[in-house]
Amino acid sequence: MEFKVKKVRQELDELGYYQSFTSESVPLIEKLVADLKTTTESLQKYMKIAQNAIEERDNLQLGAEPYKCDNARLVKECNDLHLTFLQYKEQNEKIQKDLKRRLELLKSENLDCHSEREVLKNRVKEDIKKLKEQNLQLMEENEMLQCQMSNRDKEIRRLSALLEGGRPLHAIKKDCCCNKGSHDGISTMQEEVNKILQEKHVLENRLKESLAKQHEAMKRALHLAERNKLLEKEMKDIDHLALAVEAECNNTVKNNTEKVNRLQDRMHESVIQIQALERENVQLKQDKQELSAELDAVIVEKRHLQTVLETSLEEKKRLTDRINNFTIIEHDLNMEIDRLTRLSGEQKRKIAELECSLVSEKVEQKTRMIEESQALQRAPSVQNNGSRLKNRLFEVCDEQDQTSPQRTISVQKTGGRIINRIQSPNASPSRAKNKPKKKTSSKRPSKSESPTILPQPSLQVPANTPQDTAAGSARCCNCHCESCSSSKHLKELLDKELEYREQQAVRCVENLKSEKDYYMREYHKMLEQMKNFPSRSSSGSKSDKTSDLLQKLAEKEQTVAHLEQENKVLSKEKFNLLSRLESTRDFPDSSVDGPCLKPNCKRIERERDLLRADIERLEEERDSLKYKLQNLSESQITDQDRLQRRLMEAEDQIHKLEQERRELMQNQGTRRATLDTLEAQCDTLKDQLRIAQNELTQQRALYTQLKTLHEQTDRSLSDTQSKLAQAEAELAGALDNLRKRDHDRGTVSKEVDMLKNDIQIMKSQLAQIDQEKDELLVRQSGGVFVEVCSNDRFQVALDDKTEKLATMEHDLRSRDKTIASLESMLNELKKKLR
Numbered sequence: 055m056e057f058k059v060k061k062v063r064q065e066l067d068e069l070g071y072y073q074s075f076t077s078e079s080v081p082l083i084e085k086l087v088a089d090l091k092t093t094t095e096s097l098q099k100y101m102k103i104a105q106n107a108i109e110e111r112d113n114l115q116l117g118a119e120p121y122k123c124d125n126a127r128l129v130k131e132c133n134d135l136h137l138t139f140l141q142y143k144e145q146n147e148k149i150q151k152d153l154k155r156r157l158e159l160l161k162s163e164n165l166d167c168h169s170e171r172e173v174l175k176n177r178v179k180e181d182i183k184k185l186k187e188q189n190l191q192l193m194e195e196n197e198m199l200q201c202q203m204s205n206r207d208k209e210i211r212r213l214s215a216l217l218e219g220g221r222p223l224h225a226i227k228k229d230c231c232c233n234k235g236s237h238d239g240i241s242t243m244q245e246e247v248n249k250i251l252q253e254k255h256v257l258e259n260r261l262k263e264s265l266a267k268q269h270e271a272m273k274r275a276l277h278l279a280e281r282n283k284l285l286e287k288e289m290k291d292i293d294h295l296a297l298a299v300e301a302e303c304n305n306t307v308k309n310n311t312e313k314v315n316r317l318q319d320r321m322h323e324s325v326i327q328i329q330a331l332e333r334e335n336v337q338l339k340q341d342k343q344e345l346s347a348e349l350d351a352v353i354v355e356k357r358h359l360q361t362v363l364e365t366s367l368e369e370k371k372r373l374t375d376r377i378n379n380f381t382i383i384e385h386d387l388n389m390e391i392d393r394l395t396r397l398s399g400e401q402k403r404k405i406a407e408l409e410c411s412l413v414s415e416k417v418e419q420k421t422r423m424i425e426e427s428q429a430l431q432r433a434p435s436v437q438n439n440g441s442r443l444k445n446r447l448f449e450v451c452d453e454q455d456q457t458s459p460q461r462t463i464s465v466q467k468t469g470g471r472i473i474n475r476i477q478s479p480n481a482s483p484s485r486a487k488n489k490p491k492k493k494t495s496s497k498r499p500s501k502s503e504s505p506t507i508l509p510q511p512s513l514q515v516p517a518n519t520p521q522d523t524a525a526g527s528a529r530c531c532n533c534h535c536e537s538c539s540s541s542k543h544l545k546e547l548l549d550k551e552l553e554y555r556e557q558q559a560v561r562c563v564e565n566l567k568s569e570k571d572y573y574m575r576e577y578h579k580m581l582e583q584m585k586n587f588p589s590r591s592s593s594g595s596k597s598d599k600t601s602d603l604l605q606k607l608a609e610k611e612q613t614v615a616h617l618e619q620e621n622k623v624l625s626k627e628k629f630n631l632l633s634r635l636e637s638t639r640d641f642p643d644s645s646v647d648g649p650c651l652k653p654n655c656k657r658i659e660r661e662r663d664l665l666r667a668d669i670e671r672l673e674e675e676r677d678s679l680k681y682k683l684q685n686l687s688e689s690q691i692t693d694q695d696r697l698q699r700r701l702m703e704a705e706d707q708i709h710k711l712e713q714e715r716r717e718l719m720q721n722q723g724t725r726r727a728t729l730d731t732l733e734a735q736c737d738t739l740k741d742q743l744r745i746a747q748n749e750l751t752q753q754r755a756l757y758t759q760l761k762t763l764h765e766q767t768d769r770s771l772s773d774t775q776s777k778l779a780q781a782e783a784e785l786a787g788a789l790d791n792l793r794k795r796d797h798d799r800g801t802v803s804k805e806v807d808m809l810k811n812d813i814q815i816m817k818s819q820l821a822q823i824d825q826e827k828d829e830l831l832v833r834q835s836g837g838v839f840v841e842v843c844s845n846d847r848f849q850v851a852l853d854d855k856t857e858k859l860a861t862m863e864h865d866l867r868s869r870d871k872t873i874a875s876l877e878s879m880l881n882e883l884k885k886k887l888r
Contacts, residue, residue: 058080058084059077059080062075062080062083062084062087065087066083066087069087069090071568071572072568073564073565073568074561093369100359100362103358103359104359104362107359114348121341125338125721126721128334128338129721129724129725129728132331132724132725132728132729133724133728135327135331135728136728136731136732139327139731139732139735140731142320143735146320160302174288178288325736325739328732328735328736328739331732332732332736374609377574381616385623402661574682574686578689784879784883785880785883791876798869805862810859
């Protein structure tokens with residue numbers, strides 16, 4: 055235990071705590087010291103962590119500055135690219151719209167040209183057909199007319215040949231008449247000539263008409279030829295126009311395709327740029343994630359530091375509460391000290407009064423002991439004196455404070471014991487000694503009891519029994535000495551008790567002061583830690599911290615004002631104590647005379663010296679408290695100024711951080727907008743590319759489907775051809791089989807008919823045989839065996855034939871079934887061929 059006490063004492067001395075302590079509080083002090091060491095170590099560790107966090111924060115800020123510059127540059131570049139991309143996109147959309155419009159116009163014109171060309175072609179074809187038909191009709195009419203012309207020419211030649219001899223017409227007529235010999239012939243001839251002439255005229259007219267018609271036909275043919283040439287020219291012009299239009303359309307299509315290819319190239323380049331921007335965006339996102347992770351780590355450290363700060367603030371608050379409690383205890387102890395000083399002054403005054411009364415009583419006893427005749431009257435006088443002393447004690451107790459009933463009880467007990475000891479002169483000294491010992495031992499104040507309870511002094515009044523009147527003077531001297539010794543003993547006991555209580559109060563005050571100094575040092579340490587603590591957090595937490603710091607400043611100002619008030623109260627109480635001490639110094643002590651004057655003077659001088667020492671000590675304490683209060687006020691003012699400066703710096707830093715956050719948010723918004731637009735454009739391009747790919751896949755699918763359909767049709771055609779060949783071969787085979795089966799069927803039917811005939815013959819033979827058997831059975835009984843054998847032979851032959859007949863019928867049925875199946879197959883093949 056002593057080793058533990060020494061160890062704890064060394065640790066407390068190392069830490070700067072020089073207060074005394076008891077052996078019972080060693081484990082508590084060990085635990086407190088261990089907690090203090092752990093808290094100091096944890097505080098140093100967290101201070102190091104906070105310093106490292108601040109350094110990392112500064113390094114991160116320094117490292118983030120080039121990223122910020124790069125971010126701003128990239129944002130500007132992204133904005134420029136976005137604007138250029140939008141301009142290119144608008145131009146591309148305009149060009150595409152113009153090209154689409156022109157394509158639609160050209161397509162409509164091309165369709166109109168095609169329709170007009172078709173109409174003109176149809177018209178020209180119809181005109182050519184009509185002209186060809188007319189030409190054919192005219193050619194046919196021309197041939198007919200040419201035939202008629204040749205016939206006419208022949209007739210004319212014949213007639214001219216007839217008229218070549220120069221014979222006149224009437225001679226010819228005569229010749230004809232002469233030759234023919236009949237007038238009727240002439241008339242008929244004339245009629246025929248007339249008819250011929252009429253026909254001639256008709257033919258001439260027709261010839262003229264045909265020539266006119268031929269002329270007109272030639273004219274019409276020439277006109278039609280010219281018109282055909284014009285139409286051919288027009289057709290050529292139309293063909294040239296169509297070719298020109300087709301060339302223009304092809305050129306426009308080529309230009310459009312070239313433009314589309316260029317646009318696709320530009321789109322590809324833009325897609326590449328978008329991909330590059332996306333990669334940069336991904337890198338930026340990764341950087342952002344890294345920075346966010348670092349920021350989260352810093353936030354976690356900040357939260358940890360905030361928790362440490364909160365714990366430190368809670369500890370500080372708890373320490374301030376303890377300081378306040380100790381100040382309250384100090385105030386209560388000061389009040390108790392004042393009350394004890396007042397009580398000690400009153401008790402000293404009462405002791406002086408009791409001493410005076412005892413001296414006066416002893417003088418009276420001496421005079422009574424001299425008088426032998428008045429020995430019996432001494433007891434009532436003593437009783438009267440005791441009652442008077444008791445009354446005085448009660449009056450003094452009533453004059454004291456009403457809140458201390460134990461003190462009045464103790465005073466009453468002391469007065470009662472004094473009176474009893476005075477009233478019992480015949481009591482033995484051993485009993486008188488033992489009883490006060492028991493009472494003092496029973497009434498000794500403990501630490502837990504109230505300090506107002508005083509120890510009961512053991513007043514021993516020896517019993518003096520008068521035996522003779524000769525020894526009066528000796529008895530008076532002895533009584534006087536014994537009374538003086540009892541009063542001295544009472545004084546010593548009271549002085550010891552007062553010194554003990556004063557020492558205990560001084561110890562309590564010193565302990566409180568030491569604790570107060572310790573907590574003030576801790577408070578200053580915490581203030582220094584708060585000075586050195588980093589003021590880095592978000593705007594909301596900083597505002598909360600500033601409000602907490604302001605509240606704590608207000609609380610500290612309140613505590614300082616309260617301490618100043620307490621100091622004023624203490625100074626007033628001190629002034630009252632000084633005035634009381636001066637009044638007690640000036641208090642006349644005229645009741646003491648004779649041999650007790652010197653001890654009283656010595657006691658008063660000793661009390662005066664003690665009071666002077668107390669006054670000096672209190673003045674020193676007042677000066678130290680004033681100095682401490684002045685230091686506290688100065689430190690509070692400096693802390694307040696420093697905290698205000700830190701608050702201003704924190705507010706400036708908060709404004710800067712808020713501006714940076716706004717700028718970052720704006721940059722982030724612009725970047726997000728650019729990214730969104732780029733993503734939208736990329737999505738549109740992807741959609742277009744997806745649509746083109748879908749169309750291409752559809753075309754490929756259609757091509758593959760057509761290809762597969764073509765292949766399938768070829769395969770199906772080849773399969774059907776092969777099946778048809780197989781079916782034809784099967785049909786030929788089936789027909790051959792049918793023919794064979796029909797032939798076999800005919801042969802089999804013939805055989806069946808033959809077998810049926812044989813069966814009928816055999817049946818008739820059997821019937822005949824049965825009849826013959828019956829007849830033979832009647833006629834001859836001896837030839838039974840021969841008949842039975844013959845019957846058996848016939849029966850065997852009949853069975854063989856019936857078996858053959860059954861097999862043949864079975865074969866017939868099977869062949870019918872096969873024929874039916876072949877016929878069904880043939881029908882199916884015919885259906886398939888159809």
